[in-house]
Amino acid sequence: MLDPISLSAVSAVTTVLGAVGSGMANEAGKWAWESTGGFVRRIAGQEVPAPTTPDELDDVARMMADRFRNDPQLAASWSAFAARMNGGVRGAGGGAAFGSGRPSLPVPTRFFTDRKEALKTLDREASRRADGTPRLALVHGAEGMGTSELAVHWGTRQAARFPDGQLHTDLGASFGPEGVREPGTALRDLLRQLGVPDEEMPTSAAQLSEFFRRCVADRKLLIILDHAHSAAQVRPLLTSAPAVFMIVVARNPFPGLDAVRVPVGPLTDKDAVRLLAKILDKPALAEARAALPSVLARCGGSPYALRAAAPRLTAPVSAGSAGDDPVRGAAEDTYRLLDAATARLYRLMAVRAWPAFDAASAADVTGATPEDAAAHLEKLADVLLLECTAAADGRARYHYRAAVRRHAEAVAVREDGIAGCSAAMARMLTRYVDLSTSAAHQALPESWRVPAPSAAHGPRTYGSRGEALDALIAEAGNLVQAVHCAEEAGDPASAVRICRSLWPLQLKAGHHEMLLPALRIGARLADAHWPGTAEAGALHAQLAHTLTELRRWEEAETEALASARSEEASGHRRGHASATEFLGLLRLRQWRWREAYACFDAAGTVLDAMLPTDEGTADVPRAQALLERHRGRALRGMGRTEESRERLETALRYFRDHGDTYNTARTLTDLAETHLDMSETGAARPLIEEAIMTLDGQSAEYHVAYLRGMRERCTAEERRDTT
Known part of the structure; x- marks a missing residue:
């Protein structure tokens, strides 16, 4: 059994490893994770797979603590490294700083009556003395009884009690056919309201829950979880923070939640x-x-x-x-009081549970002009058949209450018939295929992975890459719903095209929890209808990428291998090389350096065999340079620093010569890390400075912060050497 000092050392190492592991949402966090893996290998004298569970994390920490106990110099080296990693992660956003805004609730209903007993119950639970259990109330009642309005009304009235803000998230948002929001997606929504950027949020669901609890631990907050479906959905969002009060709003008083029940029945x-x-x-x-x-x-x-x-x-x-x-x-x-055009829009937009639609969507479905569709939507909101919310892109977006949508859908079946409903759904699917392919192509024009825009309807145009990506982000929930819709409608081609258009969202904006169900559908449909083709390979590769980012590494490996098999069977060499590269990148994340290097070599061999007529041939030189960079990273992990430096310098020459500032900065950072591993601070410093200058004006705050942490390490080591 370890002595208390050893236990303290194990705890300290575990804390550092856990903090670095939770910071992998941004590229600086991934560097920190790889650097930590290389350091662990040097301490162990052999390759140590990256820990994925708390028990595995403890095993690695115990091994390291044992080494430190017998080697004070090694312990001092780890302390310096840990300080650098902690500083780098915090500097790159790991401190979970709150934004300057104070989150607030939706606008409350103006006319509110009765509910005195319910309000008193909420008052009592909110003011209950902290005892280590969550302050939690479950407000429940039939649809239309004002449960959400009660929670918002109470919160607005009690705003002074929560000086750090009031959060509200909808757990019933229709991102799938079941209309249930995943806890991870809801947690990210709450963290964004607190001003935490996506790049600072952990990737795995378990880490995300713990991160959220740390963020709110010392805050005085009200959190309303609206339209909850079950205790299992709510549990990852709960906190026992002494000054946080949570109100769960649900249709029924479901079991499994230790909360004060607040029933809301009909008004007298x-x-x-x-x-x-x-x-x-x-x-x-x-x-x-x-x-x-x-x-x-x-x-x-x-x-x-x-x-x-x-x-x-x-x-x-x-x-x-x-x-x-x-x-x-x-x-x-x-x-019954609506005019014919407004009534038709009301019916046809309800054929599917779109999370939020705008006038352009309604115009495409009904054939109205966007101006007329906007007027119809405003009219429906005025008579409470729709609810309006302002989206981040400034457009008014609308959604139905669940019971109202069921009514509208039933009326659509009655008055428009199955054929009319199917036609409306097909028009909406066409819209989202056109929108997603156009926006994806303009957000990432150089990517061979993104499908070409639909030629039949002409591409939608956006002012810049950023605008195109923003369009994908704004429509992400609808695109996921469209994939479900296409599957149910027996239209696998539309489902797969939309899924392939999600690639810029995956690569540039994350949203992995939200996109995962759609990507699973896309891969399944591609296997069913186009087995062993490049289409199937592409979808499995996208799924592997998202699973890797979510730290579901075993599943990611399965998908990467499936992608490689499909791409190889189809003779699509560019896709085969990319799938093999994906597997290598996963191995880097797992600290399996030798296997990673072998994957990059195998991917390079496939690229070498490409013919001038193959798809993606023009991309081969850049792809080879990226593989050189990846080989350098794998060699660094293996401790073969001299070979790592040579590979990285080869990649750097290519990126510099071709004006690829993004990959130039990344490779400069890798080179500087390699020199620091060799204690060559004099060689690392100019590389760090060049990388910082290269990133000037590129909105790369996390990367720059990480580089500054590396520069501070150089200064600290130089001072230590002179004393």
Whole structure:
């Protein structure tokens, strides 16, 4: 058994390894991880696979602590290295600093009535003395009963209690056919509200939960988790931070969550009339007095149904009662008053649960002009058949309440028929194929992986690469839904084209949790319809990339190998080389340096065999230079620093000669790291300075911060050598 000093050493090493491992969302974090792997190999005297579980992390830490106990010089070397890694990760964003903005809730409903007991229950739980358990309330009630409105109203009223902000995320966002948001995606949404950039967030789901808890540990926050489906969905988002209060909003009081239950039922007739009195003026309410009993019966105490009914209170009410679904009843009453064009848009946009759509989408589906579609959408929002949100790109976007969409879909089947609904869905799919291929091609024009824009409809144009990428980001949820839609509609070609167009999102913007279900569908459909083809190889490669970034390395290996098999079988040499390179990059992440080097050599052999007529031939010189850089990284990990330096210098010459500033800076950084491994600070410093200058004006803050950390290490080592 280790003595207390050894236990302390193990804990310290574990902390460093864990911190470096959680920082791999940006390229600086990946450098830190590779450098750490090389240092671990030098300490162990042999290759040590990268730890992927807490137990494996502890095993590596114990091995290192044992070495340090017997070799004080080695311990001192590790301390200096750990300080550099911690400084580099923090400087590159690992400190999880909050932005200057104070997150706030959605705009609350103006007219709010009753719910005094529910508000008191929330008051009590929020002010409960901290005892190490989460301050947590589960607000539950049928759709349209105002559960979300209650949570937002309470939070707005209690804003002073939470000076660090109030967060809100929707756990029911329709990114898949089941309409359930993954916890990882929700955690990233909450962290963005806190001002944490994506590049600072850990990649694995387990690390992301822990990172979120650290971020909020000392904050006074309200967090509302809206439209929750289960305790399993909520549990990764919970925190026991003493000054954080969480409100979970759900349809039903699901089991498995240790929370105070806050039921929200129908309003009494007295409170329903009071709500109508707030919305209407007294003369209008008096005029409608005779109709009130039937209106109240049809609305069933639902605040949503009452607000929807208020503008038409003096109009004849449809026959029938609210039954079990007053929201549907209110939607039907409102629908009957719509003009034909607005009613058609209302029906056809509901054929699929799009997370958020705009006027351009509605125009494509209905055939209206964008201006007319915008007017119809505004009208539907005014009568509460749609809800409007402002998106990051400044466009108004709309979505349905779940019960309202079910009503609209049923009416579409009734009035437009299956053929009309299928045609509307096909038009939306065509839109997203056109949009995704055009935006992807313009966001990453040099990539052979991105499919060509659709020739039949003409490419959409964007002002810059950045605008094209922003368009993909804004539509990411809809694109994922479109892939599900294409699969269900029996249109594998559209599903695969959209999936291949996700490559710039994967490469430049992450969003891996959100994209993963769509990529799985794409790979499955490609295997089913185009087995052993370049199409299947491309989808497996994209899936391997996302799984690697999510640190699901065993699955990533399976997909990379599947990609290589498909590409080789199809004779697509460029894709075969790329898939083999992907496997090598995965091996670098796993600290399996020899296997990584073998993969890069194998990829180079495939590139050497390419013919002038092969797809991607023009890209071969750059691809070979990248492989040289990767070989240099693998050799550095193996401790073969002199050979590493030679490979990296070969790659650097190519990138410099061809004006590739991005890869020039990356290779300069690799070279500087290699010289630092050899304690050659004099040779490393000018490379670091050149890399910093190369990155000037390229929005590479994380990379530059990492380079500055390397420069500080040079200074520290030079001072130590002179004393």
